[in-house]
Amino acid sequence: MSHHHDTEPTDETGMTDEEKRRDQLTSAPDAVESDADPRIDVTHRDGVTRIDIRDDAAVRPGDPTRDPQE
DSSP: OOOOOHHHHHHTOOHHHHHHHHHHHSTTTOOGGGGGGGEEEEETTEEEEEEOHHHHHHOOOOOTTSTOOO
16 A cells, blocks of 8 residues: 555655655664754745745755855
8 A cells, every 4th residue: 555645656675755765865774863954945826836945954055164144
């Protein structure tokens, strides 16, 4: 029996993209469940896709040695 939602596509592994992402991010020896927390929000509106880095993301893109306000 599958535990997937009917709207979530799966591949030959039987896993959704989100399940594969979580599996990959939590399989390292010292990984913790929070390693798989979402880091981006994706919204679609009027044919435009917007990707925003979440404020609560533990890992953020950019140069960690520079102040982001500069």
